[in-house]
Amino acid sequence: MSHVLAAVAWPYANGPRHIGHVSGFGVPSDVFSRYMRMSGHDVLMVSGTDEHGTPIQVQADADGVTPRQLADRYNRVIVEDLHGLGLSYDLFTRTTTRNHYAVVQELFTGLHENGYIVPRTTLGAISPSTGRTLPDRYIEGTCPICGYESARGDQCDNCGNQLDPEQLLNPRSRINGETPQFVETEHFFLDLPAFAQSLGKWLDARDGWRPNVLKFSRNLLDDLQPRAITRDLEWGIPIPLDDWRDRGDKRIYVWFDAVIGYLSASIEWARRSGDPDAWRRWWSADAQGKDALGYYFMGKDNIVFHSVIWPSLLLGYSGSGDKGGSPGSLGALNLPTEVVSSEYLTMEGRKFSSSRKVVIYVRDFLERYDADALRYFIAAAGPESNDTDFTWAEFVRRNNDELVAGWGNLVNRSISMAAKNFGEIPPALDLTPDDLALLETAKAGFVTVGELIGKHRQKAAIGEAMRVVAEANKYLSDQAPWKLKAAEEKPRMGTVLHVALQVVSDANTLLTPFLPHSAQKVHELLGGTGVHAPMPSIVEVEDLDGGPGYPVLTGDYTVGARWESVPLVAGTPLAAPKPVFRKLDPSVVEEELERLGS
RNA sequence: CGCAGGGUGGAGCAGUUCGGAGUGCUCGCAGGUUUCAUAGGCCUGAGGUCGCGGGUUCAAAUCCCGCCCCUGCAACCA
Numbered sequence: 001m002s003h004v005l006a007a008v009a010w011p012y013a014n015g016p017r018h019i020g021h022v023s024g025f026g027v028p029s030d031v032f033s034r035y036m037r038m039s040g041h042d043v044l045m046v047s048g049t050d051e052h053g054t055p056i057q058v059q060a061d062a063d064g065v066t067p068r069q070l071a072d073r074y075n076r077v078i079v080e081d082l083h084g085l086g087l088s089y090d091l092f093t094r095t096t097t098r099n100h101y102a103v104v105q106e107l108f109t110g111l112h113e114n115g116y117i118v119p120r121t122t123l124g125a126i127s128p129s130t131g132r133t134l135p136d137r138y139i140e141g142t143c144p145i146c147g148y149e150s151a152r153g154d155q156c157d158n159c160g161n162q163l164d165p166e167q168l169l170n171p172r173s174r175i176n177g178e179t180p181q182f183v184e185t186e187h188f189f190l191d192l193p194a195f196a197q198s199l200g201k202w203l204d205a206r207d208g209w210r211p212n213v214l215k216f217s218r219n220l221l222d223d224l225q226p227r228a229i230t231r232d233l234e235w236g237i238p239i240p241l242d243d244w245r246d247r248g249d250k251r252i253y254v255w256f257d258a259v260i261g262y263l264s265a266s267i268e269w270a271r272r273s274g275d276p277d278a279w280r281r282w283w284s285a286d287a288q289g290k291d292a293l294g295y296y297f298m299g300k301d302n303i304v305f306h307s308v309i310w311p312s313l314l315l316g317y318s319g320s321g322d323k324g325g326s327p328g329s330l331g332a333l334n335l336p337t338e339v340v341s342s343e344y345l346t347m348e349g350r351k352f353s354s355s356r357k358v359v360i361y362v363r364d365f366l367e368r369y370d371a372d373a374l375r376y377f378i379a380a381a382g383p384e385s386n387d388t389d390f391t392w393a394e395f396v397r398r399n400n401d402e403l404v405a406g407w408g409n410l411v412n413r414s415i416s417m418a419a420k421n422f423g424e425i426p427p428a429l430d431l432t433p434d435d436l437a438l439l440e441t442a443k444a445g446f447v448t449v450g451e452l453i454g455k456h457r458q459k460a461a462i463g464e465a466m467r468v469v470a471e472a473n474k475y476l477s478d479q480a481p482w483k484l485k486a487a488e489e490k491p492r493m494g495t496v497l498h499v500a501l502q503v504v505s506d507a508n509t510l511l512t513p514f515l516p517h518s519a520q521k522v523h524e525l526l527g528g529t530g531v532h533a534p535m536p537s538i539v540e541v542e543d544l545d546g547g548p549g550y551p552v553l554t555g556d557y558t559v560g561a562r563w564e565s566v567p568l569v570a571g572t573p574l575a576a577p578k579p580v581f582r583k584l585d586p587s588v589v590e591e592e593l594e595r596l597g598s
Numbered sequence: 599c600g601c602a603g604g605g606u607g608g609a610g611c612a613g614u615u616c617g618g619a620g621u622g623c624u625c626g627c628a629g630g631u632u633u634c635a636u637a638g639g640c641c642u643g644a645g646g647u648c649g650c651g652g653g654u655u656c657a658a659a660u661c662c663c664g665c666c667c668c669u670g671c672a673a674c675c676a
Contacts, residue, residue, distance in 0.1 A: 012676055050676075054675085124674070133674070135674065135675055135676095136674080137676090138675090187674080189674095192673090211603095212602060212604095213602095215602065215603090216602050216670095216671075219601055219671095220601090222601095223672095224673095225673070228673095229674085253674070254675095255674095255675095258676085300670060300671085301671075303670095303671085304672095304673065343669080344669070380611095385603085385604090386605095386669090387603085387604075387668080387670080388610085389610090393609090394625095397609085397625070398610090400636095401624090401626085402625070405636085405638060405639085406638095408638095409636065409639070410635085410639090412635050412636065412638090413634050413635030413638080413639080414635085416634065416635055417635075420634080421634090459612085460611095460612075460623090463611090463612090463623065473639055474640065476634075476635095476639075477641090478640080497634095580636095582636085583636055
């Protein structure tokens with residue numbers, strides 16, 4: 001048994017999340033965590049909403065609310081979305097808790113004391129009316145190369161050239177149209193070049209990563225530059241240094257604080273659990289965390305933050321960067337075991353875009369379709385190692401022709417037949433080689449499916465689980481138990497159905513990490529009681545340190561099925577089943593396409 | 599310009615590390631079969647110059663060179 005940290009990317013709270021977001025971090029992390037728990041590991045799955053930064057400030061201004069009010073609104077929406085998908089977070093919190101502020105400031109202080117954070121004066125764009133940092137993406141102007149009038153500060157969409165915002169002719173703010181000022185401003189920088197050796201050593205010791213993630217990360221090490229980790233902005237975490245602490249106009253950069261959320265959420269979870277030091281079992285680089293593993297789940301655009309920035313913060317705080325130092329008060333901390341990055345989901349051939357309505361939000365999806373239908377699609381056809389296109393036609397097909405026709409039908413036909421002919425799980429008498437072969441196929445699935453999930457090859461894993469389903473369907477066709485109705489053949493019919501139901505039970509366990517909602521239902525159809533697949537719940541909590549209360553996602557996942565075959569008990573009553581999965585009418589494809597913008 | 603990933607029957611993917619007959623998976627399509635089941639299961643079949651052009655080799659989807667197309671990154675976007 002190991003202590004497994006499932007560190008899940010923090011959704012940005014500037015709007016509802018669409019299915020592209022949850023396909024990258026949500027479903028893969030939950031499948032992995034559920035499997036690891038079922039296999040007996042002690043899993044801590046944490047995340048929360050990422051609520052600081054310029055975009056939330058800008059949108060709050062546009063909506064006439066405070067950034068906190070905006071964050072409150074979308075934090076709740078996102079919590080509900082993730083709950084609806086059945087994502088089994090031990091704690092899904094947010095970055096605006098006082099606990100998070102304290103942990104971020106502790107890391108900042110520790111890094112500063114070890115010499116990895118240095119002040120620098122730079123030329124940066126600010127908004128003259130607010131004095132706030134104006135990120136490149138919020139500046140537009142005329143491209144000095146091609147004359148395109150709506151070039152962005154970082155690049156021209158017309159000619160594709162990279163730009164510096166200072167180069168733009170007639171630069172203006174996309175927020176309010178004013179002309180940006182380029183001013184000297186003092187900021188703190190993370191001294192990334194001071195981690196080149198230690199990061200390289202760490203990366204060289206990695207194995208089992210998806211090759212593209214590892215290559216990409218190594219490549220980043222060749223050109224490490226100091227990186228600003230503060231901004232001219234009022235919305236964010238104050239800088240915990242004398243003369244800076246009380247300044248209203250300087251804050252810690254949102255990405256610096258967001259990645260620290262993995263640690264602060266773990267600490268918050270421990271404090272709420274009644275054992276405030278419990279987080280150390282997943283984090284401490286000493287004996288307390290000796291069997292700890294950390295897996296980080298995100299979309300590919302986040303790789304740099306998880307394979308360079310976050311490890312650097314951990315190394316620097318622990319006193320293990322190239323300049324040495326000593327650990328801060330939290331002690332030396334573990335670096336990620338693996339950065340598990342997904343590629344991108346596109347929507348009907350285009351990028352997801354809220355403004356162009358090329359989007360389906362999680363909550364809208366869940367209003368019309370089952371969570372497990374989406375989970376199935378993402379697991380079977382998601383952007384695991386390639387960009388993948390979501391189309392409604394493919395979604396309906398996967399649901400109807402694979403999930404319903406393959407798995408749903410197997411559940412339904414086998415339980416129906418047993419219920420009708422026996423009213424209970426019949427006993428298995430003499431087992432034939434065919435019976436034994438099928439049972440063995442199902443048992444072998446626990447090894448193959450488990451190994452594939454452990455290696456983050458979930459597409460292959462669910463494919464193997466579905467192969468067991470197909471074998472069971474074939475077995476029923478071959479054995480044709482419906483023909484064994486004569487009195488002297490009835491015991492054989494019972495044996496065949498017992499074997500089929502046993503394999504349904506096994507396949508259900510194999511599919512539980514992917515399809516937890518329906519796995520619970522199938523468990524009950526087989527006469528099982530109690531919790532098979534535990535679900536998260538939304539709990540309103542008080543801030544631990546006196547801040548405003550908020551909703552969290554949490555749950556007790558110590559209950560539930562284990563990753564093993566559980567022998568069925570002959571004589572367990574069976575009722576005629578109701579279909580677990582819904583077949584979708586092909587007309588939904590057109591309906592959904594009409595909802596999309598053109 | 600640069601870095602990384604991708605381009606495999608009608609669709610979506612494995613396979614490429616370390617060359618061995620276009621092999622495989624999930625579907626679709628055609629034909630057959632069956633009826634326990636949410637017209638679903640089962641069987642058989644058709645369908646591919648493995649992005650393009652060169653090269654190495656007895657042999658290339660796989661190795662090398664060049665090119666085209668798609669995606670992401672390119673660090674004060676999140």
